[in-house]
Amino acid sequence: MTTKTATAGSRARDGRTTREAILAAATRLIHVHGYNQTALDDVLRESGVGKGNFYYHFKSKEDLGYAILDQVVASFLERTLAPCFSDPAGRPLAQIRCFLDRVLETQRERNCVGGCPLGNLAAELSDVHEGFRTRLAQVFAAWRERLTEALREARRRGEVGDDCRPEAVADFLVASLEGAILLTKVTKDIAVMEQCVGEIKRYLSLYEPRT
Amino acid sequence: MTTKTATAGSRARDGRTTREAILAAATRLIHVHGYNQTALDDVLRESGVGKGNFYYHFKSKEDLGYAILDQVVASFLERTLAPCFSDPAGRPLAQIRCFLDRVLETQRERNCVGGCPLGNLAAELSDVHEGFRTRLAQVFAAWRERLTEALREARRRGEVGDDCRPEAVADFLVASLEGAILLTKVTKDIAVMEQCVGEIKRYLSLYEPRT
DNA sequence: GGTTATGTACCGACTGGTTGGTACACATGA
DNA sequence: TCATGTGTACCAACCAGTCGGTACATAACC
Structure with missing residues (x-):
């Protein structure tokens, strides 16, 4: 449902999908600040993704955690x-x-x-x-x-x-x-x-x- | 500055000082929930201490942490x-x-x-x-x-x-x-x-x- | 071919609830 | 009466999640 064939799907973001951009930023942030102490807004700012977009790709913060x-x-x-x-x-x-x-x-x-x-x-x-x-x-x-x-x-x-x-x-x-x-x-x-x-x-x- | 001579100081609370009651509750909560994830209000509820009273005995949550x-x-x-x-x-x-x-x-x-x-x-x-x-x-x-x-x-x-x-x-x-x-x-x-x-x-x- | 419809991707303002911390009134005892 | 305690109302910041709406591609129908 979310996965697409390479280039298609979400719009390009440094050659990565939006999902990948979020994942990369969140992984980095959570590694040092922890899960609870990492605010969604921080992830959004760091990845340059809007909130609505985030909730389009992930069900919740928990979903992102998994x-x-x-x-x-x-x-x-x-x-x-x-x-x-x-x-x-x-x-x-x-x-x-x-x-x-x-x-x-x-x-x-x-x-x-x-x-x-x-x-x-x-x-x-x-x-x-x-x-x-x-x-x-x-x-x-x-x-x-x-x-x-x-x-x-x-x-x-x-x-x-x-x-x-x-x-x-x-x-x-x-x-x-x-x-x-x-x-x-x-x-x-x-x-x-x-x-x-x-x-x-x-x-x-x-x-x-x-x- | 903070320590008192046994019975004196704060009023009795199950034979413990207010400070001790706060410390006991907070220690228990922080042990399982972590420092950041333990809300001050939880500590207050658990210890039966009011907020103003808490800030009389501790400078801040950080102070409590130490x-x-x-x-x-x-x-x-x-x-x-x-x-x-x-x-x-x-x-x-x-x-x-x-x-x-x-x-x-x-x-x-x-x-x-x-x-x-x-x-x-x-x-x-x-x-x-x-x-x-x-x-x-x-x-x-x-x-x-x-x-x-x-x-x-x-x-x-x-x-x-x-x-x-x-x-x-x-x-x-x-x-x-x-x-x-x-x-x-x-x-x-x-x-x-x-x-x-x-x-x-x-x-x-x-x-x-x-x- | 042009109009209509649909699904995907995205945005930013807003909401309801929580949090650490403050202000201040009141009580108590020396 | 004055320092020491204590309770309550309150505040500004923050946070996860929602909502209304936009942009754009592809498909469907005539």
Whole structure:
């Protein structure tokens, strides 16, 4: 109903559809100000879209929130998670380490500002908006699942011992990364992130068979 | 300026001062709804205090925020952190493990609702309110310092090896705990917290000399 | 081909409700 | 009577969402 064939649909706006322009602005704003603290008017001003137009493309602010979540997730999967696990022949543990470095690099690039978009939304909305909570829980589950899969493969290959419980380790990896990002965001000190990633790597080595 | 001598000052309200009543209600509300999303009127209704009275005791909502932060910190230090490290003769690693269990227990009691008050505020305000950010950073530093101290003592006693860098390990402990609490809050599954605490303990054992 | 009709995309003023904060009257006790 | 508390009415700013209306393309009908 809303999607059109490329050029058609909404009028061009820097080559993007109106919907895309709104999404881009809102994603940026919500990343730093949070969902509730981002006023619709701010999004409108930033994207140059009128109010009526906004409500033509989105049912409500909540609707926009869900769309943003989808976009953040897609971008995370494509740009951060997937690239590290793309090679099916690659060694799982190395892939996980690659992923850790990539997350660290993201925080460095962003100058410790913004934290994790998913983590932020989780902290802000989990206890207050069941719909968002459920959606966020699914996202984290998918993320954890990707890591669990890698760890299972690592076990199959003997890269880690049988004492490694993939689900538990994956949960912990996600948790400690989220925590590290949060702590980095408060302290505004990238060294915190570096140290944490370093310790996560040491933790992972725990499961490698003794050489 | 604000503190009074026990019974004196404001009139009694269930044996508490007005200030205490406001603080208690606000702390509860902010814990689940966040700082910005907690309306002053909600705090007023919940505490049964009038608006004029509120502004007699607090300069602004921001002022209340700082007071709450102080209270949350005090309660955390006294009720969760300090008890585990009270015995100067106790073994540091055991004290840290005791603390981990205590945090887990707190989440269980709260039914995975609310998350960590400090973590929530950190996520919500770090990038948006420099004053709160600085204050929160100090709090986390103090928390980390307490753990660093225990780890240094552990090293002195030979409970952990020289490869254990107390500051880095303390940072990581705080981060992974915060992350675990957050993930538990999204999933509403205490098993996540249990698994994470379990993995943190395994991680700690990494530094114990081989038996 | 020209007129009428329809659906898509868009605009900005407005509304009803909420929010942090103020003004001020009143009470109480030393 | 004067400082300390407390309640109530009120305000300006803000915010999500609505509404009436415009612009324009394509389609339908004669």
